[in-house]
Amino acid sequence: MLPSSVKAEYKGLADNENRRRFSKSTFALVLAVMAMVATVHGALWMWAQETMSAPAAINKFPSLSFAPYDPKSDPESGGVTNEAQIRSDMKVVAPYTRAIRTYSSTGGLEYVPSVAAEHGIKVSMGAWVDKSDDRNERELRAVVDLARKNSNINAIVVGNETILRAEQTVDELIKKIQRVKRETSGIPVTTGEIWNIWLEHPELVSAVDFIAVHILPYWEGHPETSAVDQAIIIYNKLRAAYPGKRIVIAEFGWPSGGYNLHRAQPGPMIQAQVIRDFVARAEAYGIDYNIVEAFDQPWKTNEGSVGCYWGLFDGDRNLKFNLAGDITNTRANTNTIIALVIGALLSLTALKMVRPTFGHVAMRVAAANAVGAWLAVVFDYWVTHYFVTGAMFSMALGFILLIPLVFVAMARIDELAAIVFGRAPRRLLAKPAHDPVRAPKVSIHIPAYREQPEMLKATLDAVARLDYPNFECVVIINNTPDPACWQPIEAHCKLLGERFKFLNEPKVQGFKAGALRIALAHTDPEAEVIGVIDADYVVHPDWLKDLVPAFEDPRVGIVQAPQDHRDGKRSVMHEMMNAEYAGFFDIGMVQRNEHDAIVVHGTMVLIRRTALKAGGDWSSDTICEDTDLGLCLLEQGWSVHYTSRRYGWGMLPDTYEAFRKQRHRWAYGGVQIVKKHWRQMWQPEATRLTGDQRREFLMGWFNWLGAESVGVLMAILNILWVPVVAFGGIAVPERILTLPIVATFVIYLVHFMWLYRQRVGIGPVRSIGAAIAAMGMQFTVAKAVADGVVKDNLPFNVTAKGGGKAKKGSDFAAFWETVIAGLLLLGAAVLHMTNYHQVNEINIFKWVLVVQSLPFLAAAGMAALERTPLNDFALWRRLVERIHAALPRRTADVGVPPKVSAD
Known part of the structure; x- marks a missing residue:
C-alpha cells in the first residue's frame, strides 16, 4: 500500500483535480452544448412530424x-x-x-x-x-x-x-x-x-x-x-x-x-x-x-x-385519428419529450469530463440524444403494437441484447470524439529532458518455457546493450526438460557476465506467474524496480534510461511501454496481425492512460518492487497475472504511467491458430479478472479506484468481452430466426432490432479506420487488414467468455512464436466461423428468395445477416489466406512490378510495411 504521507498528497491532488474538473467555465460549456444539442434534437423531431391532409369524414359512417x-x-x-x-x-x-x-x-x-x-x-x-x-x-x-x-x-x-x-x-x-x-x-x-x-x-x-x-x-x-x-x-x-x-x-x-x-x-x-x-x-x-x-x-x-391493425379504434377503444382537420401523429409530442429527457439524462456524464472541448462534448451529447431517440422509438413501438407471447419474447430478448451494443457504440463515438476533437494526451511519458539524478537498481526478469535458444539469446544480447548503469537480469527457464533448450542459455548467461543470473526450474507451479515469483526470490535485495520482458523481446538501449526516472514520483507503481513486433513482414497475415495489435497500444491505451487506467501487460513493464509486494506478488488466480497485478495496484491507490514510444520488439504468433489461442487466453483471463474484481468496481469503500478508473475498466470489459459475445449470440439467434421470418412471415421491427445492428457496424468501421489513420499512422490498405484481423477474433473472444463463465482454471497456453513451436495443422483453424458465416449467408439468400411481397423489414434483416457474417468471414479469410500463395509478400511485389511495367508513368503504393526501426 502507499505510505500515508503519499496517500494524503495523492488525495489532495485528486481533490484539486475534482475542483478543477467542475470549474464554472467547464460547467457552463457543457450546459451550453447540452442545451444546443437538445434544441437541435427537438427541432429534428418537430421537422420530422409529418402533417397530412384529407377531406373531413362525415359525422357518421354508413356501416x-x-x-x-x-x-x-x-x-x-x-x-x-x-x-x-x-x-x-x-x-x-x-x-x-x-x-x-x-x-x-x-x-x-x-x-x-x-x-x-x-x-x-x-x-x-x-x-x-x-x-x-x-x-x-x-x-x-x-x-x-x-x-x-x-x-x-x-x-x-x-x-x-x-x-x-x-x-x-x-x-x-x-x-x-x-x-x-x-x-x-x-x-x-x-x-x-x-x-x-x-x-x-x-x-x-x-x-x-x-x-x-x-x-x-x-x-x-x-x-x-x-x-x-x-x-x-x-x-x-x-x-x-x-x-x-x-x-x-x-x-x-x-x-x-x-x-x-x-x-x-x-x-x-x-x-x-x-x-x-x-x-x-x-x-x-x-x-x-x-x-x-x-x-x-x-x-x-x-x-x-x-391483421391486428385495421380498426378505427385501437384495442383500448380510443379513436386513432381525427375525422376532420390535419392528420398528425398524436404521439409525436410524447415521443419527443421521451427522447429529449433520456438524451438529457445520458448527457449528464459530460459534466464530469476532464478538459472538455466543444467538439468532444457535442459528439458525446449528440450520441446520447441519438440513443434517447432510439429508446423513444422503441417505447412508441411497444405501446402501439400488439404482441403474442412469442413475438413479445423475441422483441424483449432482441432489445436486451442490443443494449450492450448501443452503449459500446456510444463509447466508440466518445473515443473518436476525444481523439479528433479533444485535447492532446498529457500523461504520456516522454524522454527525460535531462539525465536523471540517480539510477535505482533494476532487476529484469525473463521467464522462458521451451523457447528457441537463438531467439532468447538475441533477447539477452539486447538487454546487455542497455544504456543503464545499474541493472541485473534474471533468466528463469521453467518446465523445460530438453537440455538443448536451456543449456545454450546457461552458457550464454555466463558469457554475458555476472549481471545475468540463470535459473532452471523443472517443476514450476502457477504458469508464468509461478516462474516470476521464483525470479523475484532470486532478485538482488537492492533492486528497487522489477522489469519484465518476454523471451522473444529485443529491447531498445534507452528503455531503462528513459522510463526508470518516472519512479522518482513515490506514487508511481508501474511504468508500461507498448508491445511491438519485428517480424510483420513475414507474411501478409503477420502484417495484418501486427497492424491490429498496434491499434490497442496507440489508441485504447493512450486514452485509458489519461485516466490512469491502463491495462498492464506482462512484457515491457517496469514495476516498483515495494508496489509488487504490496499487490500480493504475481498471482496465479488468473492466467493474465500482469493485468491482474496492475488492477490490484490501482485499487490500492498506486499510479500507473504509459508511453506510446516503442522500446521493444517481439515476435508475432507463428500461425493463425496461435494468434487465436493467444487471444483466447487474454479473453479467458479477462473473464477471470472480472470474476475476481467485480465487487471492487461496485464498492467504492473497498478500493481507492476513482470513478474514471472504474468506468474505463467496466467499459473496457463491456466493449471487448461483452460486445463480442453478444455479437456472436445475436448472429446465432438470427440464424435460428430465419425460418420463422422466411416461412412464418414474422419479421423483425426495422427501426428497433435491425437498423441498430447496421448502425453499430458502421460506427465500428468509422471508428476503426479514422483512428488507425490518425493514431497508428497507417494507410487504408493496412487499416483494412487490421480491421479484418480484429473482426476475425469475435468468435474466439466469445468462446473464451463462455469458457470463463462455465470453466475454471484452464491451462496457460503458451503462444508459439519464432517458427519453432507451431506448424500449420491439417485442420482448418476457422472451421466453426466458416460454418456460422455460411449459415448467415444462406439465411440471407433464403430471405431474398422467399420475400415475395418485398417486405422492407425482411430486406433489412437480410442485410443484417450479411453484416453479421463479416466477422466470421474475416476469420475464415485469414485462416484460408495462411494456406495460399497470396500470403507471400513476394507475390504482391511481383504483381506491383508488372503493374509498374505496364504503366511506367504511374506509381503505386505497394502497401508493404516499412522496415522496423529501433527508434
Missing part, C-alpha cells in the same frame, strides 16, 4: 365491421363475447356509425341486434360458413332466428370470403343463401367476397340480392396514394359487368401497423388519409360502403403482421 370482443380474447380459437362487452363497445361506436356488420351469429353475438336497436343502429348480420357442417348449421339457424326477432337487421351476409378460402363450392354456398332467403322474408341476403370472385361467378351474383364486395387495395400491394382510385375502378368494373345490380363495398380499409406489402405501406397517418379520402369519394359518388374494422383485433395473427 362499420363490429367485433365486440375483449382485446385479450381470441374468437378464432373459440373465444366468446357477452352482453356487457357488446353494450360497452356499442356505446363507443354509436356516435360514429348508422349501422354495423357482424361476421357471425353465435358465440355471444346473438345479443348484438337488440343492443344495437337501443342506439338506433341497423345491423348486417353475418352467418359464418366454413368446412364444419355442424357449425354452419348452428350459424344458419341462429341468423334466421335473429332476423325474425329483430327488425333492425337490414341484411344477412351468409359466409365471408368462403369461396376465396375454398371452404365451400359456389353451388354449396348458393344453396345456403337460398335457404336463408326462404326462411326469412323481405330481408336482403348476400355473401361477402373479393371483387374478382364476383366477376368470375355470375351465377353467384344471380343468387344474391346485392353484391357485397370486399375491396382492400393493401392486399393487392397498391400504394396508399392510389388505393382509393383502385377501389373506385373496381367498383365501376362491377357496375359495368352487372348493370342494375345493387353493389355495396362491404369491406374497405387500411392497416395502421404491420409490414408493407409490395408498395402498400401501412401506418396510422396513412390509414387516416386513405379512409378519409375514400369516405369523401364514396359519398360523392353515392356508393354504399362498410369500413373494416371498428376495433383493432389483437388476436388476428393469421393475417400476417397487419
Whole structure:
C-alpha cells in the first residue's frame, strides 16, 4: 500500500483535480452544448412530424365491421363475447356509425341486434360458413332466428370470403343463401367476397340480392396514394359487368401497423388519409360502403403482421385519428419529450469530463440524444403494437441484447470524439529532458518455457546493450526438460557476465506467474524496480534510461511501454496481425492512460518492487497475472504511467491458430479478472479506484468481452430466426432490432479506420487488414467468455512464436466461423428468395445477416489466406512490378510495411 504521507498528497491532488474538473467555465460549456444539442434534437423531431391532409369524414359512417370482443380474447380459437362487452363497445361506436356488420351469429353475438336497436343502429348480420357442417348449421339457424326477432337487421351476409378460402363450392354456398332467403322474408341476403370472385361467378351474383364486395387495395400491394382510385375502378368494373345490380363495398380499409406489402405501406397517418379520402369519394359518388374494422383485433395473427391493425379504434377503444382537420401523429409530442429527457439524462456524464472541448462534448451529447431517440422509438413501438407471447419474447430478448451494443457504440463515438476533437494526451511519458539524478537498481526478469535458444539469446544480447548503469537480469527457464533448450542459455548467461543470473526450474507451479515469483526470490535485495520482458523481446538501449526516472514520483507503481513486433513482414497475415495489435497500444491505451487506467501487460513493464509486494506478488488466480497485478495496484491507490514510444520488439504468433489461442487466453483471463474484481468496481469503500478508473475498466470489459459475445449470440439467434421470418412471415421491427445492428457496424468501421489513420499512422490498405484481423477474433473472444463463465482454471497456453513451436495443422483453424458465416449467408439468400411481397423489414434483416457474417468471414479469410500463395509478400511485389511495367508513368503504393526501426 502507499505510505500515508503519499496517500494524503495523492488525495489532495485528486481533490484539486475534482475542483478543477467542475470549474464554472467547464460547467457552463457543457450546459451550453447540452442545451444546443437538445434544441437541435427537438427541432429534428418537430421537422420530422409529418402533417397530412384529407377531406373531413362525415359525422357518421354508413356501416362499420363490429367485433365486440375483449382485446385479450381470441374468437378464432373459440373465444366468446357477452352482453356487457357488446353494450360497452356499442356505446363507443354509436356516435360514429348508422349501422354495423357482424361476421357471425353465435358465440355471444346473438345479443348484438337488440343492443344495437337501443342506439338506433341497423345491423348486417353475418352467418359464418366454413368446412364444419355442424357449425354452419348452428350459424344458419341462429341468423334466421335473429332476423325474425329483430327488425333492425337490414341484411344477412351468409359466409365471408368462403369461396376465396375454398371452404365451400359456389353451388354449396348458393344453396345456403337460398335457404336463408326462404326462411326469412323481405330481408336482403348476400355473401361477402373479393371483387374478382364476383366477376368470375355470375351465377353467384344471380343468387344474391346485392353484391357485397370486399375491396382492400393493401392486399393487392397498391400504394396508399392510389388505393382509393383502385377501389373506385373496381367498383365501376362491377357496375359495368352487372348493370342494375345493387353493389355495396362491404369491406374497405387500411392497416395502421404491420409490414408493407409490395408498395402498400401501412401506418396510422396513412390509414387516416386513405379512409378519409375514400369516405369523401364514396359519398360523392353515392356508393354504399362498410369500413373494416371498428376495433383493432389483437388476436388476428393469421393475417400476417397487419391483421391486428385495421380498426378505427385501437384495442383500448380510443379513436386513432381525427375525422376532420390535419392528420398528425398524436404521439409525436410524447415521443419527443421521451427522447429529449433520456438524451438529457445520458448527457449528464459530460459534466464530469476532464478538459472538455466543444467538439468532444457535442459528439458525446449528440450520441446520447441519438440513443434517447432510439429508446423513444422503441417505447412508441411497444405501446402501439400488439404482441403474442412469442413475438413479445423475441422483441424483449432482441432489445436486451442490443443494449450492450448501443452503449459500446456510444463509447466508440466518445473515443473518436476525444481523439479528433479533444485535447492532446498529457500523461504520456516522454524522454527525460535531462539525465536523471540517480539510477535505482533494476532487476529484469525473463521467464522462458521451451523457447528457441537463438531467439532468447538475441533477447539477452539486447538487454546487455542497455544504456543503464545499474541493472541485473534474471533468466528463469521453467518446465523445460530438453537440455538443448536451456543449456545454450546457461552458457550464454555466463558469457554475458555476472549481471545475468540463470535459473532452471523443472517443476514450476502457477504458469508464468509461478516462474516470476521464483525470479523475484532470486532478485538482488537492492533492486528497487522489477522489469519484465518476454523471451522473444529485443529491447531498445534507452528503455531503462528513459522510463526508470518516472519512479522518482513515490506514487508511481508501474511504468508500461507498448508491445511491438519485428517480424510483420513475414507474411501478409503477420502484417495484418501486427497492424491490429498496434491499434490497442496507440489508441485504447493512450486514452485509458489519461485516466490512469491502463491495462498492464506482462512484457515491457517496469514495476516498483515495494508496489509488487504490496499487490500480493504475481498471482496465479488468473492466467493474465500482469493485468491482474496492475488492477490490484490501482485499487490500492498506486499510479500507473504509459508511453506510446516503442522500446521493444517481439515476435508475432507463428500461425493463425496461435494468434487465436493467444487471444483466447487474454479473453479467458479477462473473464477471470472480472470474476475476481467485480465487487471492487461496485464498492467504492473497498478500493481507492476513482470513478474514471472504474468506468474505463467496466467499459473496457463491456466493449471487448461483452460486445463480442453478444455479437456472436445475436448472429446465432438470427440464424435460428430465419425460418420463422422466411416461412412464418414474422419479421423483425426495422427501426428497433435491425437498423441498430447496421448502425453499430458502421460506427465500428468509422471508428476503426479514422483512428488507425490518425493514431497508428497507417494507410487504408493496412487499416483494412487490421480491421479484418480484429473482426476475425469475435468468435474466439466469445468462446473464451463462455469458457470463463462455465470453466475454471484452464491451462496457460503458451503462444508459439519464432517458427519453432507451431506448424500449420491439417485442420482448418476457422472451421466453426466458416460454418456460422455460411449459415448467415444462406439465411440471407433464403430471405431474398422467399420475400415475395418485398417486405422492407425482411430486406433489412437480410442485410443484417450479411453484416453479421463479416466477422466470421474475416476469420475464415485469414485462416484460408495462411494456406495460399497470396500470403507471400513476394507475390504482391511481383504483381506491383508488372503493374509498374505496364504503366511506367504511374506509381503505386505497394502497401508493404516499412522496415522496423529501433527508434
